[in-house]
Amino acid sequence: MPTHAAHPATGPTHSHCPYCALQCGMTLTPNAAGAGVTVAGRADFPVNRGALCGKGQSAAQVLSAGARLTTPLVRSAAGRLEPAGWDEALEAVAAGLARTRAAHGADACAVFGGGGLTNEKAYALGKFARTVLGTSQIDYNGRFCMSSAAAAGLRAFGLDRGLPFPLEDIPRTGCVVLVGSNPAETMPPALRYFAELKANGGTLIVVDPRRTRTADLADLHLAPRPGTDLALALGMLHLVVAEGRVDEEYVRERTAGWEPARSAAMAHWPEYVERVTGVPLPHLREAVRLFTAAGHAMVLTARGPEQQSKGTDTVGAWINLALATGRPGRPLSGYGCLTGQGNGQGGREHGQKADQLPGYRKLTDPAARAHVAEVWGVPPASLPGPGRSAYELLDALGDDVHALLVMGSNPVVSAPRAAHIEGRLRALGFLAVADVVLSETAELADVVLPVTQWAEETGTTTNLEGRVLLRRRALAPPPGVRSDLDVLRDLTARLAPEREKGFPTDPQEVFDELRRASAGGPADYAGISYARLERDEALHWPCPEPGHPGTPRLFLDRFATEDGRARFVPVTHRPAAEEPDAQYPLHLTTGRVVAQYQSGAQTRRVAELNKAAPGPFVELHPRLAARLGIAEGETVTVTSRRGEASAPARLTPAIRQDTVFMPFHWPGRGRANTLTNPALDPTSGMPEFKVCAVRLERAQPRD
Structure with a gap:
């Protein structure tokens, strides 16, 4: 049997990026005298079409002996x-x-x-x-990463695959509801799909407590309180039912369990959802109108709704919204999860x-x-x-x-x-x-x-x-x-x-x-x-036989359940495991920045990435900063029931006034995950990374 481990290539090699789940295509060309490789994006690979983010462009630097281990x-x-x-x-x-x-x-x-x-x-x-x-x-x-979405997908469809359709379908749909995802920072080459969606006349709705670079692209940005995505989805489904926007034929022919799920959603009145989430009722109604008016539409979730102690139910509520409007298993429509790693x-x-x-x-x-x-x-x-x-x-x-x-x-x-x-x-x-x-x-x-x-x-x-x-x-x-x-x-x-x-x-x-x-x-x-x-780089599983073409689009004929029907699962909103109180009055949410990746173990060894993102920070609204007497760049301490972390303050009106944000790529005093809550989703085992209660204060009082 030929071994693929024995000999390196002597010319350009087609490969894929080591970082996010896009797995962007790249060409690696050996440098002279064996001094590493040069990286270039591959225009022929359909996912990134030649584009690479800064992490991909600099990926070869971690190959050097100075950046990595070379002896036990x-x-x-x-x-x-x-x-x-x-x-x-x-x-x-x-x-x-x-x-x-x-x-x-x-x-x-x-x-x-x-x-x-x-x-x-x-x-x-x-x-x-x-x-x-x-x-x-x-x-x-x-x-x-996405265990809550996996659990919800298995429960609803009988099968979990991040996207049951190719990325190329996104620009061709009519409306995308993007929940808790910021591809502009987490997978930049994917942002073009959403830009192309808009260029084609489609609509983008972004759900995120922060106005991110991705949210800047949106036609409608919904900024719920952290931990309330479940209520938001249920409120939208309530309006779908109340306004007669359910795809009754699809529900009858392709699903099961609608009545209990409908009853659960109807307990979430729009006014109640407005109070819980902080999303104005007119914005809620507009989101429902845009989503249901589109001939084709998708719901895409990511870590925001998933990294919660109720993540499986939260994703399940968004799946219920997609099912009630007849989206999954139809061309250019459906539900998907943007896998991270x-x-x-x-x-x-x-x-x-x-x-x-x-x-x-x-x-x-x-x-x-x-x-x-x-x-x-x-x-x-x-x-x-x-x-x-x-x-x-x-x-x-x-x-x-x-x-x-x-x-x-x-x-x-x-x-x-x-x-x-x-x-x-x-x-x-x-x-x-x-x-x-x-x-x-x-x-x-x-x-x-x-x-x-x-x-x-x-x-x-x-x-x-x-x-x-x-x-x-x-x-x-x-x-x-x-x-x-x-x-x-x-x-x-x-x-x-x-x-x-x-x-x-x-x-x-x-x-x-x-x-x-x-x-x-x-x-x-x-x-x-x-x-x-x-x-052939177009083989999607399942692919059961050597002559099988692979399955880029799942569920077009039936879902992977015993009877071929998708399952509605009744869910009800409940608070996060830890809500703000007098001692810890703010929400903390965590996430990534474009120049670092996951725990930063590799990207923190690349000089140009460190120059772009040299360390942790605490993002907060200027009005919150004024109330606490905090200035831009001042070191602040964030404290939760599990410990404290300190980093410079970054003031921006792009975040809610009741919320602070920290990226999680760094160790030491700025380690965001010192603060996060390990409360687990009972189905997926996902910890509640995305919301916990904290207080914020200056690291050193001024004279």
């Missing part, structure tokens, strides 16, 4: 991380895991993965956890989530367990059951979880109640981290393993459209750096040598096994091969 590190008796050989480092990891398992049982060992891992690595990591360690304790940082879609489809097996199969389904166990060559009964969701797993560290292997994640910065999670990581008996850079989490580890990154390895990712893509290796990694697949094979050789053959290091071989494991599952990749991907 092992903590010495003196407590310092010291350079070590690979054998020493791998022996230390294997010994730490074996020692923990022998003393406390398999579930005392845990695995925490990342939404940036390729499909092959995500698949192998899940297999390693369940067949080598024998642990149920595996989850990944994608739980913090680079491989957030594929990462959860193939085994990193606590409750899922490859192919998006349920771990509790006996038939699914039997199928995957056969591919893996193990008895079905040997597969552990579902484990904890991400925050619950991190919260258990040092308690009944004593050893942790982290691959491609930085929870010290990205987890809610981050100071507490940092303490949990420090309480572990053993911590190993495999990463590209020495992240804040890796700094706490007993062993750090330097691994390859996007341009140094071949592998597949799945973008927000369900489009499966081949990222090709363009250059060799620095000496001393190995692939995650090598790491998992070498650990298996030490922990369970009889299973070593089940962990090949050639990504194509791993992908071929993934195809077999996913066959017949909801996310069926059986018909997708490296050979097809080499010549």
Whole structure:
């Protein structure tokens, strides 16, 4: 079998960006004398059509030896991380895991993965956890991304895929309601789709408590209080019913459960919704008119409504609005979720989530367990059951979880109640981290393993459209750096040598096994091969057979439920887990800035990105600043019930007067996630990143 890991390209290589879920097409051209690669956008790739944001343009800088890890590190008796050989480092990891398992049982060992891992690595990591360690304790940082939308999509449609239609459909629809998303900052090449929508005569409605650069493009901007998106959606559905705008034929022919959902919505009178959300009733009515008057229309959600303790119900309410107006499963219409992380879609489809097996199969389904166990060559009964969701797993560290292997994640910065999670990581008996850079989490580890990154390895990712893509290796990694697949094979050789053959290091071989494991599952990749991907970048799952064209548009004939009907789910508004009070009178909401990405572990190592976004800040309204006596640029302290963070004030009328905003890319005193609330959605396990109660004051009183 040909190996895609052995030799780097000598000329230009078609690849894809390592950052967000657009997975923009790019060409990597080796520089003279082997000094890295030059990045250029690919005009022939339909998602970005040649455009790249600053992160994509500068992505190659993280490939340089000065920006990343190039040798394993092992903590010495003196407590310092010291350079070590690979054998020493791998022996230390294997010994730490074996020692923990022998003393406390398999579930005392845990695995925490990342939404940036390729499909092959995500698949192998899940297999390693369940067949080598024998642990149920595996989850990944994608739980913090779109798990609420996934849960709501499964509940309504029987299947979760970020977008059930290609991005190219957006400019051709009539109206888009964009809820809690700011693609101008989070995925800039996607903003053109919304600009083209407007140029074509369509309408854009943006729901966001801040007037972002994306909201500036909108025909109508609704700015609800943080945590009230659920009430807003229910208020809009109430008006749809009251004004006779329901698509009765569609509801009758293609859905089930309408009456309970309708009754729940009718309890949310528009005047009540206006009081709860702060959105004026005329704006609410105008949003309903614009959305229902369009011949085609879409609702798109992102982290805003999803990262709440009621995120699944909130997304469900927006899905109910789309269903009542006859949108999902029709051309140029529907509901979709703008997935955030680079491989957030594929990462959860193939085994990193606590409750899922490859192919998006349920771990509790006996038939699914039997199928995957056969591919893996193990008895079905040997597969552990579902484990904890991400925050619950991190919260258990040092308690009944004593050893942790982290691959491609930085929870010290990205987890809610981050100071507490940092303490949990420090309480572990053993911590190993495999990463590209020495992240804040890796700094706490007993062993750090330097691994390859996007341009140094071949592998597949799945973008927000369900489009499966081949990222090709363009250059060799620095000496001393190995692939995650090598790491998992070498650990298996030490922990369970009889299973070593089940962990090949050639990504194509791993992908071929993934195809077999996913066959017949909801996310069926059986018909997708490296050979097809080499010549075709339009393969969307499900793709069950080699001759199948893939499925760019889902649900056109039926939904993925038993009877083919979409399900309305009755939901009711409830407050956030933590509302402002006399002690903490303001809302805090968090998000991203265009020049940084996620925990910033990689982008904070790029000089030009740091120049554009050098550090954290606290965004607040000038009237709130005047009331508190805060000046532009002055260092302020934001305090919640979980801790405090300090950063310079940034005054802008683009935010509500009862709300402050912080980006979450930085560690230390400006770490926004020190403040955030780990209250979990009961269905998805999503923490409430998007709203908590805080107070704001000057860091130092003036004389």
